[in-house]
Amino acid sequence: MLSKKIFTQEYISELRGRTGDDPLMIERTLFAFGLLEAIKSVDMPFVFKGGTSLMLLLDIPRRFSTDIDIVVEPGTDIDSYIEKAKKVFPFYDKDEDVRKGKNNIEKRHFRFKYLSPSSGKEVVVILDVLFEERQYPNTVFKPIRNSLLVTEGEDLIVEMPDVESILGDKLTAFAPHTTGIRFGQDKELEIIKQLFDCATLFDAMKDIEIVRDSYNKVVRSEMSYRGLTCSVEDVLKDTIRGCLCIATRGGSNPDDFKYYIDGIGRIRNHIISQMFNGEIAGAYASRVMYLAASILTGNDNILGIKDGAEYVAQKPEISKPKWFSYLKIVDPVSYGYLIEASRLLKNIEI
Incomplete structure (x- = not known):
């Protein structure tokens, strides 16, 4: 008690x-x-x-x-x-x-x-x-x-x-144009909370199959509740675009970034004993992007990157790779996840 x-x-x-x-x-x-x-x-x-x-x-x-x-x-x-x-x-x-x-x-x-x-x-x-x-x-x-x-x-x-089940649930909530919390309703803080939680849970997860199972069940329910005609793949791409927007600090979508940066500023006093800013949010977004890309492409070989040093000299297979250079300094491990996500998405239109 x-x-x-x-x-x-x-x-x-x-x-x-x-x-x-x-x-x-x-x-x-x-x-x-x-x-x-x-x-x-x-x-x-x-x-x-x-x-x-x-x-x-x-x-x-x-x-x-x-x-x-x-x-x-x-x-x-x-x-x-x-x-x-x-x-x-x-x-x-x-x-x-x-x-x-x-x-x-x-x-x-x-x-x-x-x-x-x-x-x-x-x-x-x-x-x-x-x-x-x-x-x-x-x-x-x-x-x-x-x-x-x-x-x-x-x-x-x-x-x-469990960790994997709630991660699949929360991932559906970080998709602001489909099943997620929407922009423009004074809920930008809630949107960034979902990103933060997904990245945190990603570091603790052990079984991508359970995450995928949970995600597929919840996302279909959310689409039904909202009367959406989009596909599961559309929702995952929505999440990936959101991650790209944050990781590029608005480079890929300045209009959406104004909402994300508002939430990033407002979440700071919700984080326990830790600094949080736009660059750290970009690092978190890279992890979530890799997770969403893995679910989208059926990748079951989820990497647990411990040392990002091997990735620092590599470039992501995404247009304007210089947008992501700051991640090499802020969090090389997250940069590694970005590289791996870009490889999974190489032949997919996002």
Whole structure:
């Protein structure tokens, strides 16, 4: 169980001193885990997904996440669980944020309320509930425990997609012209979060087949929900073009880059103990581009590049290779992934 001390100003200040990060982001993340434990403690049936789940799934949390995303089976009556959870410390109430969806996805959104230990004001943690049949190839069970949390007694265990399964899911969300989060809706931060998460998960993945399986299931569902007539290949190319845009720092598509650079600037205080800028985003995009290119071309021989030195003298088989020269300095390994992606895509029109 989570120790109540993590919901105090003293502990938030302690974490700020340890990480150097934004105390508001720290607070909201800690209380998000409080909500996760609340819904688990009342035996609500769900699969935990989304950015916050990565803070339990990965060995080291990489970015803050301040809401809870779950999947429940269609037809599940969640109201009794929600009513019980709103009374679990540190929360005192909740309300439902009723939204009119633009597609056929069945979702509900709840705002759980707590008093901020720093300001004394009411703050909310969002619970997003997706009603959907399970699509993840594999799930794992993880304790609510990581390096930012303090626990005592017996851990509560939550079910979530494994690394490969959630990577396939998140990759569909980084495709802003097809199945992904769209530009121009003040969600540029969310778009870059998907890029960051995909690159982070890529470094931890072990089985491309599971990623491909998860991706194909989720992307087809998303196309159906949105009434899209594009193909899976079109969505992958959308992702690859987005990666190229970021990796070329707008050289390949200045119009889209203005949205990406906005998100890159806004994500900085969400990253734990790490700098993030346009060049680092380009390095992350190179990894995601290689992943998307591998799924598109059926490449099962995913390379785990450890040393990029052998690639530094090589040029990507893409027009205007000078656009990518900075990657040799910023992250030679990512430059290596860019080279490998360009080889896979050599005869494909993107």
